[in-house]
Amino acid sequence: MSGVVWDNWQKNTDGRATVQFNRDELLGAYRRMKVIREFEERLHEEIKTGEIAGFTHLYAGQEAVAVGICDQLTVEDMIVSTHRGHGHCIAKGCDVKGMMKEIFGRAGGLCKGRGGSMHIADLDVGMLGANGIVGGGAPQAVGAAIAARIDGKGRVGIAFSGDGACNQGTTFEAMNLAVVIKAPAIFVFENNHYSEHTGDAYAVGTSKDIASRAEGFGMKAWRANGCDFFETYTAFSELLEYVRAGNGPAAIELDTERYYGHFEGDPQRYRGKGEIDRIRAERDCLKAFRAKVVGAALLTDDDLDKVDAEVIAQIEEAVVEARADELPDPATVADDVYVEYY
Amino acid sequence: MAIMNIREAIVSTLHAEMERDSDIILLGEDVVGGNGTAGGPEAIGGIWGTSPGLWEKFGPERVIDTPISESAIIGAAAGAALAGKRPVAELMFADFVGVSLDQIWNQMAKFRYMFGGKTRCPAVVRLVYGAGMSTAAQHSQSVYAMLTAMPGLKVVLPTTPADAKGLLTEALRGDDPVMYFEHKTLYGVKGEVPEGEYRQRFGEARVVREGGDVTVIACGRMVNFSEKAADKLAADGIGMDLLDLRTTSPLDEDAILESVEQTGRLVVVDETPPRCSLAADICAMVAQRAFTSLKAPPQMVTAPHSPIPFARNLERAWVPSPQKVEEAVRRVLAFR
Ligand SMILES: Cc1ncc(C[n+]2csc(CCOP(=O)(O)OP(=O)(O)O)c2C)c(N)n1
Ligand SMILES: [Mg+2]
Numbered sequence: 001m002s003g004v005v006w007d008n009w010q011k012n013t014d015g016r017a018t019v020q021f022n023r024d025e026l027l028g029a030y031r032r033m034k035v036i037r038e039f040e041e042r043l044h045e046e047i048k049t050g051e052i053a054g055f056t057h058l059y060a061g062q063e064a065v066a067v068g069i070c071d072q073l074t075v076e077d078m079i080v081s082t083h084r085g086h087g088h089c090i091a092k093g094c095d096v097k098g099m100m101k102e103i104f105g106r107a108g109g110l111c112k113g114r115g116g117s118m119h120i121a122d123l124d125v126g127m128l129g130a131n132g133i134v135g136g137g138a139p140q141a142v143g144a145a146i147a148a149r150i151d152g153k154g155r156v157g158i159a160f161s162g163d164g165a166c167n168q169g170t171t172f173e174a175m176n177l178a179v180v181i182k183a184p185a186i187f188v189f190e191n192n193h194y195s196e197h198t199g200d201a202y203a204v205g206t207s208k209d210i211a212s213r214a215e216g217f218g219m220k221a222w223r224a225n226g227c228d229f230f231e232t233y234t235a236f237s238e239l240l241e242y243v244r245a246g247n248g249p250a251a252i253e254l255d256t257e258r259y260y261g262h263f264e265g266d267p268q269r270y271r272g273k274g275e276i277d278r279i280r281a282e283r284d285c286l287k288a289f290r291a292k293v294v295g296a297a298l299l300t301d302d303d304l305d306k307v308d309a310e311v312i313a314q315i316e317e318a319v320v321e322a323r324a325d326e327l328p329d330p331a332t333v334a335d336d337v338y339v340e341y342y
Numbered sequence: 343m344a345i346m347n348i349r350e351a352i353v354s355t356l357h358a359e360m361e362r363d364s365d366i367i368l369l370g371e372d373v374v375g376g377n378g379t380a381g382g383p384e385a386i387g388g389i390w391g392t393s394p395g396l397w398e399k400f401g402p403e404r405v406i407d408t409p410i411s412e413s414a415i416i417g418a419a420a421g422a423a424l425a426g427k428r429p430v431a432e433l434m435f436a437d438f439v440g441v442s443l444d445q446i447w448n449q450m451a452k453f454r455y456m457f458g459g460k461t462r463c464p465a466v467v468r469l470v471y472g473a474g475m476s477t478a479a480q481h482s483q484s485v486y487a488m489l490t491a492m493p494g495l496k497v498v499l500p501t502t503p504a505d506a507k508g509l510l511t512e513a514l515r516g517d518d519p520v521m522y523f524e525h526k527t528l529y530g531v532k533g534e535v536p537e538g539e540y541r542q543r544f545g546e547a548r549v550v551r552e553g554g555d556v557t558v559i560a561c562g563r564m565v566n567f568s569e570k571a572a573d574k575l576a577a578d579g580i581g582m583d584l585l586d587l588r589t590t591s592p593l594d595e596d597a598i599l600e601s602v603e604q605t606g607r608l609v610v611v612d613e614t615p616p617r618c619s620l621a622a623d624i625c626a627m628v629a630q631r632a633f634t635s636l637k638a639p640p641q642m643v644t645a646p647h648s649p650i651p652f653a654r655n656l657e658r659a660w661v662p663s664p665q666k667v668e669e670a671v672r673r674v675l676a677f678r
Contacts, residue, residue: 199378333648
């Protein structure tokens with residue numbers, strides 16, 4: 001992202017980068033996180049009407065990860081996402097209205113209503129696709145990294161994976177391959193502590209630390225508080241500089257929270273008493289951001305309230321337009337299977 | 343007879359069989375649910391509700407919650423079966439055979455043959471399949487034809503609660519790997535289920551209707567769609583022989599041929615794209631073995647040659663419908 005300056009992190013005594021943001025960057029980061037939050041909270045309501053079909057996995061609670069990372073990428077960097085992909089899409093620059101239409105199953109959706117919530121992609125902004133197959137994405141990020149290296153423009157390939165996906169063999173294979181060929185691949189592990197109804201304390205063996213697995217494969221790994229935009233951003237800025245410099249792959253584990261059920265409709269009986277209230281009170285990335293920037297007198301509450309109001313209106317408009325959009329033409333059901341078929 | 347739905351039939355059969363045979367184990371993602379959480383192992387019993395109470399009753403050595411690792415789930419089932427157990431491995435969505443196919447196809451299916459008939463691999467893989475819930479391209483597929491094509495596997499698809507019990511019991515008593523398909527839209531289908539021990543032999547199609555004018559072959563949800571078409575056609579005096587295959591490997595060729603020899607007209611309904619499908623397989627078998635009985639070209643009612651779309655109206659256009667079955671029947675009857 002242009003205009004961001006950071007000291008050479010290797011020279012810092014604590015080994016951490018210090019990143020300075022200007023006013024526009026702060027407002028932009030807050031806006032993108034808020035767009036994700038509002039998008040998801042609105043979907044949570046809209047799904048109750050029964051109008052939205054299929055599985056919807058909401059990203060609310062994890063916004064600081066997507067934005068803290070994607071704000072540092074160029075449109076040419078490539079990400080692969082997961083079933084919980086709305087946040088990655090928005091942060092990488094997918095058209096919000098096109099996404100909403102897609103989720104509503106409309107013709108004007110980013111994928112013409114064929115993919116839905118789990119399969120949003122927009123190659124034009126370097127978003128190589130959400131993925132319904134847990135663990136499906138990581139090898140593809142290595143492929144993107146191979147392509148990036150050949151092109152020689154310093155681009156990277158990034159795989160977002162959950163604490164559940166980190167247990168899939170495909171993820172292990174992808175990490176090892178990336179290390180073997182020293183690809184500019186980045187493995188982002190969003191540990192929201194659940195894979196569906198199972199806790200990371202059960203399903204992620206050994207130390208329960210996913211980053212240490214990446215280290216075990218021989219790559220450098222970072223750890224950060226994924227509910228804090230600045231911590232995520234700073235850690236990732238170090239990582240990104242390291243990978244862009246041609247040092248091979250790297251990984252980062254972000255400790256984060258998911259606010260809603262695994263999918264909409266999940267009764268969440270696995271949660272502790274008051275757990276959601278607690279994480280919303282103590283680990284909310286939007287609240288933390290506001291407290292920091294207002295506390296440091298970089299922005300005012302009014303600045304942020306104005307963004308909130310604009311975002312709410314933006315999402316309202318997206319929903320109204322999605323609802324008004326046409327359904328896909330059933331006659332097109334078998335189109336787009338091939339580029340050419342002869 | 344007890345009245346229950348398919349889900350309940352599966353759950354009660356698993357309870358009964360696990361009680362009867364301590365070699366039966368169950369493994370899969372969230373088959374217990376809640377492990378490693380504040381809520382604790384709660385025997386939520388799978389996202390489809392097909393294993394509640396099993397963990398409480400049989401404990402964590404026999405009811406195993408796994409990480410998201412389908413290759414390891416199916417591979418562990420294959421190994422446990424070789425080691426003398428009777429594993430039931432659950433794939434939350436049949437589409438995840440993609441992740442685990444080697445363990446099914448190159449391992450389980452081939453052990454017995456490769457090892458000169460010396461081994462048994464009595465594993466049951468439960469696969470939740472089918473379109474109808476807008477779960478899109480990677481969570482809706484009916485992959486039974488692909489597995490039917492693999493020698494060494496048996497493939498079963500219950501459509502009624504009685505068959506859910508009978509076929510699962512048979513799978514658990516047999517010594518070969520069985521792919522047990524559960525259609526995600528059929529779990530709530532209710533019906534009578536025989537009490538006590540009840541086994542349904544594989545390779546015996548169920549005669550759903552006897553009408554005499556046309557033979558319709560279907561399995562899974564397509565049986566229900568064909569019944570709807572049969573009701574419509576009956577109003578016009580057209581009688582349908584409707585066979586629910588129950589198992590696609592082994593295939594009840596005799597029942598199919600017997601009906602076609604009487605009607606001379608065949609429609610096969612299949613919830614997959616047409617190429618190398620079950621429908622194509624059955625049409626070829628009939629063309630080869632009952633050519634002289636045929637009075638019209640056999641008709642296949644299938645999905646188009648495309649993945650499964652998300653939007654509700656597109657998905658409806660993709661899946662064969664009662665109306666498409668009805669039209670196909672009218673087409674074969676109109677042929678002179
Ligand atoms: C191969 C495969 N196995 C299982 C599933 C079902 N499933 C979808 S999401 C999910 C949990 C994923 O957990 P995690 O990677 O932590 O991501 P999160 O949902 O927490 O974002 C599971 C088991 C799937 N979609 N694909
Ligand atoms: Mg998770």
